[in-house]
Amino acid sequence: MATSSDTRVQVACYHCGENCTDREITIQEKVFCCEGCRLVFEILHQYDLCEYYDLNSKPGINQRIAVRKDKFSFLEDEKIQQQLIRFRDEEQTHVNFYIPHIHCSSCLYLLENLHQLDKGVLRVTVNFSKKEALIIFAHRQVSLRRMAEILTAIGYEPYISLQDLQHKKPHIRRSMIYQLGVAGFCFGNIMLLSFPEYFTGSGHTDEAMNRLFRYMNVVLALPVFFYSAQVFFRSAWNGIRHGFLNIDVPIALAILVTFIRSLTDVFQGQAGYFDSMSGIVFFMLIGRILQDKTYQGLSFDRDYTAYFPIAVSVMKDGKEVPTALPDIKTGDTLLIHNNELVPADGIIVKGSALIDYSFVTGESVPVAKAMGEILYAGGRQLEGNIEILTIKEVAQSYLTSLWNRDELKNKKEKHVSFVHLLGQYFTWVVLLIAAVSAGYWAMHDVSRVWPAVTAILIIACPCALLLASSFTNGHILRILSRRQLYLRNAQAIENMANATHIVFDKTGTLTGKTGTGVIYYGTTLTPVQETMIASLAAQSTHPLSKAVVQYCNAASLQTVFDFQHFTGKGVCGWVNGIFIKLGNAAFTGAHQQTPPDGSVVYVSMNEKLMGLFTIRSNYRAGIRSLLKELQQHYPMSVLSGDNSREALALRQLMGHETTLLFEQQPADKLAYIISLQQQGKKVMMIGDGLNDAGALKQSDIGISLAEDSNNFTPASDGILEARQLPLLFSFIRLCQANRHIILISFALSLIYNITGLYFAVQGLLSPLVAAILMPASSVSIVLITWLLSEHHGKMLDSKGIQEMPDKNHIPD
Template sequence: MSLLPGSPTGTFVNTQNTNSMAVSSHTNTLTSCYHCGEDCFDTDITIQDKVFCCQGCKMVYEILNQYDLCEYYDLNSKPGINQRITARNDKFAFLDDEKIAQQLYLFKDDTQTHVNFYIPQIHCSSCLWLLENLHKLEPGVLRVTVNFSKKEVLIVFSHTQTSLRRVAEILTAIGYEPYISLQDLQHKKPRTNRQLVYQVGVAGFCFGNIMLLSFPDYFAGAGGLDESFNRLFRYMNLVLALPVLLYSAQAFYKSAWGGLKHGFLNIDVPIVLAIFVTFIRSLVEVWQGQAGYFDSMTGIVFFMLIGRILQDKTYQGLSFDRDYTAYFPIAVTVLKENKEVPTTLPDLKTGDTIRIQYNELVPADGIIVRGKALIDYSFVTGESAPVHKSIGEIIYAGGRQLDGSLEILTIKEVAQSYLTSLWNRDELKHKEEKEVSFVHLLSRYFTWIVLFIAAITACYWAIHEPARIWPAVTAILIIACPCALLLASSFTNGHILRILSRHQLYLRNAQAIENMANATHIVFDKTGTLTGKTGSSVVYYGTALTPGQEVLVATLAAQSSHPLSKAIVAYCGNPAPLAVHDFQNFTGKGVCGWVDGYFIRLGNADFAGAHKKNEQEGSVVYVAINEKLAGLFTIRNTYRSGLRQLMQQLQTQYPLSVLSGDNNHTANKLQKLMGNKATLLFEQKPADKLAYIISLQQQGKKVMMIGDGLNDAGALKQSDIGISITEDSNNFTPASDGIMDAKQLPALFSFIQLCKANKRIILISFALSVLYNITGLYFAVQGILSPLVAAILMPASSISIILITFGCSEWQGKKLSAKAFQQMTDKCHVPG
């Protein structure tokens, strides 16, 4: 049997902006669920005139109606969360264990308990209203406070009337299941380095007091204090300078020593040199009855540390290098003496037997002792095709069980598992930098220039007046410190990183800003990057499927997590609660299995038994029932909105390439979108993408790769700058240099412009720093640098650099926000 193109027997459209109306093969208009707004394939689930898509949505409505909370539906149209996938009854049984629950409590006394839950389903004002009225559903709840932006709820409840487990189950019952992970038991949020805070506090205290005690020396010519008091104040300055020298400046010592060990003069080397020279000269001058430069030394350290703290705070709220605990369950079920014992992961030991339920993560490497495993390793490898395992085989941590209950004997503890070692590999988290920051290159030349000036000055005074060698050379090393350059770099990079993060582009570090600005060729992945993961249209060709056959096909397709399978499930409707026997997945071919006595195949032409391939646009999945070909599905992904304008902007400045694993049937449409000069490559495997990136780099190009995660790990890692597009900023993307929210892709050109502006701001600040240094060197080479001049120039240069970098960065950030608003307005505008 061969299929010829013709009029489709049915069409289903599932896009982000599509109304809940679709035409099925039965030409019926689908009704929207009263609770969640999704299509109702079964109109038998009703209450009065209200139709629901599943029993779960109906149950939530009944709960709200019973407690007179239906105002929930008046605030927003169809605000509910789909309830087709229900949680098992004992899912939160581990919260009955007081040892586990105690680690989640924020506060507990004799009458009440405070706990904070992350609720990812929060999306509208109805959610906020319902959660804040949770006490009407559960009398034990005393108060609920919702943080809408963070999607967190603070719940205060009376543990004499209810329990933590009951609160979690009530939230789940109304569609707001709390997300609880092992990370909740450990570090909540990244914090600023406490030692750095203490160091800047000590430096600030000492700097302020030294400036105050130095005023008599600044204005000694105008008649000051008695000399005995001046001597006392100088020794007090010496004492105050010691904590700064020995404690606060440690960060610079470590960085400078690290650079010297590798034969590289980084920007901290001249700073350390200036600190030591300033302290030694000041010590000598105090011994000789003069003022010294302790104020300048402590000022250098104080302002440098402020810059570092500002940059560190950029990463608060964004834990880019997240550890594995953020993705694991908080506890697992351990089987002991035929009893199920909830156990936290840190307490899981080698030799424990644990039970893994459907759709749960495997927390530790182990051997299967009972049941069959269908493991999805996409979290580890990026491959969405599930893998079958049987008794006696090893399964690794990070896999997700997709086929019922499973028991495994752990052979490694959680901290030693395969997943942990994968995440902790340095080459995944921090790829080797291919370039050194231009700031460090400038500082290297700066250092040599300063040393050259010092040498020339020493030679000059050695001939004319040897007594001035020491004051002149040390003055040069004090005044010509590149602290303003470091401040410009730290403050500007930190502020630009925060501006980008506000627009949902999270870069790994400051070097990524430079790499993004220096890119000369941009490469895009297609599926999941240029096309949306949720937006797709499905068309069926062939012999019309009966409603019963559609259910069987949906039931088989639901066993696979492949995007094409999910699209087929969306087309055919809800899968039936039927067992699927002998389910098999053949990588690159398709899936098959027995459902209710029917053997069904879904896959490519050869796998399904089609003698002739059907040349349809988009991805094609054939369906065969009892080894008889029935028809085929074509799935067309939709391109993200705003792409056309983005490509028009990029074409003027960058060569573009697209690497796609799909066929080339969309080549013409994609060529129009990307421009005639763009390079399009189809049917590309991960190895092919990596080879293409390498070939571009061999041509001397700086490559920016935009992909969608682990499937592009090799290409993202090889690229000079790799950006992962994601629908969820918590996705596991260890190989990328940055994470960008998919909705922000149209703003890519503006992000690149902001990164280029970052370099210009630093260069302007550096030019200003050079002017300060030239002014200071004028006095220094003559050996007449006074403490007053040093005290004015050093803080003035630092403060002015801070103000300039902040002002310029904020101005560029406002320009970016204005462009983003304009792009959003353009996308929302529909010509009449």
Template sequence: MNIPSSAITYTTCYHCGETCTEAGIRIQDKHFCCMGCKTVFEILNQSGLCEYYNLNDKPGINQRIAARKDKFAFLDDEKMQQQLISFKDDSSIHITFYIPQIHCSSCLWLLENLHKLEEGIQRVTVNFSKKEALVIFDHRLIPLRRVAEVLTAVGYEPYISLQDLKNRKPRAGKQLVYQLGVAGFAFGNIMLLSFPEYFDSKDLLQGDLNRLFRYLNLALALPVLLYSAQAFYRSAWAGLKHGFLNIDVPIVLAVWVTFVRSMIEIFHGAPGYFDSMTGIVFFMLIGRLLQDKTYKGLSFDRDYTAYFPIAVTVLKDEQEVPTSLPDLKTGDTILIHNNELIPADGIIVKGRALIDYSFVTGESAPVSKTIGEIVYAGGRQLDGNLEILTIKEVAQSYLTSLWNRDELKEKKEESYSFVHLLSRYFTWVVFLIAGLTAAYWGYHDPSRIWSAVTAILIIACPCALLLASSFTNGHILRILSRHKLYLRNAQAIENMADTTHIVFDKTGTLTGKAGSSVIYYGGTLTPVEEMKIAALARQSTHPLSNAILQYCGIPAAMEVKDFKSFPGEGVCGVVDNTFIRLGNAAFTGAHKKEEQAGSIVYVAMNDKLTGLFTIRNSYRRGLRQMMAQLQDHYRLSVLSGDNSYTAARLRKLMGHNAALHFEQQPADKLAYIKMLQQKGEKVMMIGDGLNDAGALKQSNIGISLAEDSNSFTPASDGIMDAQQLPMLLSFINLCKANKRIILLSFILSLVYNIIGLYFAVQGILSPLIAAILMPSSSISIILITFSLSEWYGKKLNRSEFQQFPDKYHIPD
């Protein structure tokens, strides 16, 4: 018997929402379009993860095309794994998958609960905007291949293409351009078909033809309503799901109000306003597209080259060659000193590794590695010098992603809170104004209601302010980067601008390598003993160790055993059966502190005091004028581990109101920062990241100076090239200008909205004109903020310190 098609009942798949074409695939009252979707539901149901379906309606991915068996067999190959994974130790592997199927909050929830689905998966962190998932799993319990298969089984097959390992992920589709094209086509043709209405001439066309044109306008408007406006629907719906009205809600409402009003008018013999409706979408899409283009041009999502300008030591023909990170290649042998960060994956070829992977894993216990084993980027060497053969170039954005991890930073108040409050509550104010306007014109002149309300919904939008804030922050970060100050994020700009007290470390910060003078006092050192001391000093990146190394000369290939570094005290190790200590008096067993000029490093061999080095470093050029300028605006302090012999000269440099503290241990520096903060100070700490990591982290903003070593510390909020220190006040002023620019954009945006609303509430502003003005105002404010940021940036180029770099030079 034939069943009429009208009698067929179509059901939708409980998992993915597609029409079920196969009968009988069901579990109780739940229907599925294919066995794949049914299987995924069973997996989630057995694991107690069906809350996935409560977060969004039909959130799943269609499973009709199942992944072929052994599709991920290539992941069993260790060589392939090595190209993909970011980190591996005895218990875990870190790998980032690109998953294009991620599309809603249910996806995020399910992926981040994947550890409940499969034993061995420890954690999944999703980057929703990039459609990436960082998966951390225990490779003793589950292989990499199985992780990929589990993701595929629940509908999130990872995109793995070895050809694209060195390239960016596949570019997003040009849907916005297609939507704009459809809206532009419909808008142009609707205007063409509406010419008789514009001229208000009933003689141009017969009545039937006129009605035909109106219905053609309706047909042209439907693709705009259902397809071109989807970008605004998605944004508005995302805001509603999270419980607030974002700036796209009034736009969506304006489009639908205009469409429904036009439908009613057409069925009553009037022309309607489809030209205005399609024009709204068309011009808003132009604005959205231009904003996207502008954002890409000013993007501040920088890669590792913007954060790590410092160099590593590459060994070539038995020579140590400082090499910037972007120039580091696979196959280079690099020398990692004690306390340096490993910038790329490599194989140990010389030395013993004791790696602190807390930067990567959060675990503080160091991991021992020996020759032939792999060490990964992001670890810090804690056991003397280490030579590694790089097997990967510096991973793009990997070190950056580690630095930007939320768990490495204390939570701070959101920057420019008035901007975010505005975006959250502005829409309610817009609806209130629209409601009052509708009530007023409903009583006085009902014909003006629709045009007034629609214009208000379009014209009143804070998006210009929100965009200006992002663009200004991003461009200021780029300008600072051009001048070799690399801040972690936009929040650091505000923290730098709010500084009230600046604290400096002395050795390696106020003083530099150039012009160092080293004098040795004590028992005569033989050439062999000098080579042993140099071999020990070579393990450390501390400025005093480097000065001693230069004094003793580059050592022969002498192995240092049992090397240990004690921050703020010294270093020790066994060189050719001689136990050597280099450090302060207490560390080396000196009972009497010698009053000598400069920094003092004592030497003890086999627990017997041998002598001491005095190191006099010159203060960096330009400091005298910088300090003179800073004294007028900020309170200043210096925390030094040296003795107070140079206090008089330092006082002359810093000014009489500066606080000078000598013989400071790392714990003392940290306590001093906390004491200042308890007094209400906003503290900027500037150090070299060696003995002051705790103080850098505790301060409101910590800046780590870098010269020619990879001594970057994750405790800092920024890295500054050491030669740029004299420009500190100019950098702070630029950060303050950033705040002024955003405040100016706020005022301009507010003025624009007030003027626009003045005309809109009177019903004399066409919705089409409002749709043109809104994106135009956004772009104009962006251009203004860009120009102002660039103008302030050019003032840095005219800095006196750049024009006269040798003018100010003070010996220690």
């Protein structure tokens, strides 16, 4: 595209790399896009921290949007401080901030040298993968509010939400770690002390020494039985109380019987099976901890508190008073600043609003509201400050009602893992074999009843099955997470594999939030005219204005004079001596007409209508091939909050068998999911935005799409990075392979069990045979599950994964 004669070559900002529309913001021959970026450079230069720019090219964050001066004033509230601070003594304070802008090694360098900016900072430790910084500072020299402001000044504003005050991130239970340590210590020593027993028949052992070792084994077995194994006893007892024989029942039974049988054998002068018992507990705990650790990568039980700010300004006697959200009452007057969220339902009493409800509705087009109108919680004010009179408290707003529906709160777990079903049948089969063996030996040799029954219960422990499921599920979860699909737990893998009907949300799911398609109709625009239109549109934060700027692709922008913004109508101003208007038909003087697909922005120059831009979201890259794959295996539905204007294009994309429903409210989506389930279908819901929360929770497997790692995501069974949506079918296939791997492992464990049972039913199971079979089966099961999981993971790789971040970025 040609440019006007007065345009200059575009220059990238030295700090953040964005294009500089004004080359006059310079220092030391370095050009910056805004005063904010230049200020950060000056701060770093002043404290000799410019090595920040040597580690990565243009590593900074754009500073065009200034943070208001008193944004962190709520951190002066002692009550809020107490809930954020992790530790405080007379000299220092420890606080952990989540900083979403951490992205490369330059960030690590700058944050860990924060003490050079303020001597009150004692130490900063950055957890890159979690984007968190643990800051230790001397509170007599610097305040908590000042710490947040220092981070913000250098481009690393901490994200502090109400959830930080109410919820803590889950951790693996420390008691289970202790139980594993005790079991491992005792298992190793019992194996060592039992070694002479394996060669008792060789004549090279001392009976007195063996007797001493047996009693030492009894002592070592006591903490394993009474401490380490309690997790299995509790789980088995809870299952029995509810009338269900879960997989832990036969494990607990095997541990109990092995302990009792071993005690009996030792006091009768024989070798016991304490090595097998402690080995069972040790390997089972490893599998349980590995699985639990996998689930800690992401917290899914997020609600509105993860998205809301901690405090908001309440107007009292003409002054702004920072107030924690739980303390907001009905009748309070809230001051909502530009770009802030509306935390509670209220009526506008001062100013006019332009509200972005994309968080609630999934739609990106802002809604204009005037004085006297109701605003609902969850909207974001885009232009200017407004005051609202709250009519509901935060906990009673429309936003939170979507989370707190009674039918969702009382919904019971709908699924039982097939592993537990296998364990249940396995338990009955083992008990049957034991009963038959007891009956047989009762008629032929009563002395063999006790050895046979106890040996059967020892050798038939389904530890290999539990190990197979724990290690396979854990490994598959890690493979999926590396491909940016984060599932809540192992049950989600099964539910995903068992889905029979897939439901998609449209906006933000099939279509991207950022990608837009713009078409211009009307008088052909010259490059100079496009530059002038872009210059005017760039003055507005409206998403449609941004789309127009992107379409015009001007090399540089011109100065706009007398710019005016009319909420809900459009913008106007003088550019290069020409009066330009951008907005709706009435504002620009166009005759009302039925517009083409998408949203419309009309443009007029000197009161003459030039034409119109139609803007609509593009479908995501790769979505067509995904839908073509899915159509061959699943019936599908699309639920959209939009009108039916794009029905024809969507029908061509989804196929004629797909159900299309438009103008769907959250309650409608929830009702549709319920109707499918009443027909016996297992529903997978792929959605985006809080308006899908009810449907995602109700579905058998709900997957929430996230545009980036910092997006708020409703409670769901999984979170999928939006760029990876085209791999959905491959993810489903991997989840289906998970079941096959566990079944193969279970079949292999049966071979070990049958071998052991051959000796057990005869009452001839020796400690040596048990000591060989138990670890051999456990180790081989783990190895096979790992190899098969890796094989299927590589098959997923061959489907093509999105490119990793830039080589200068540290992968998280």
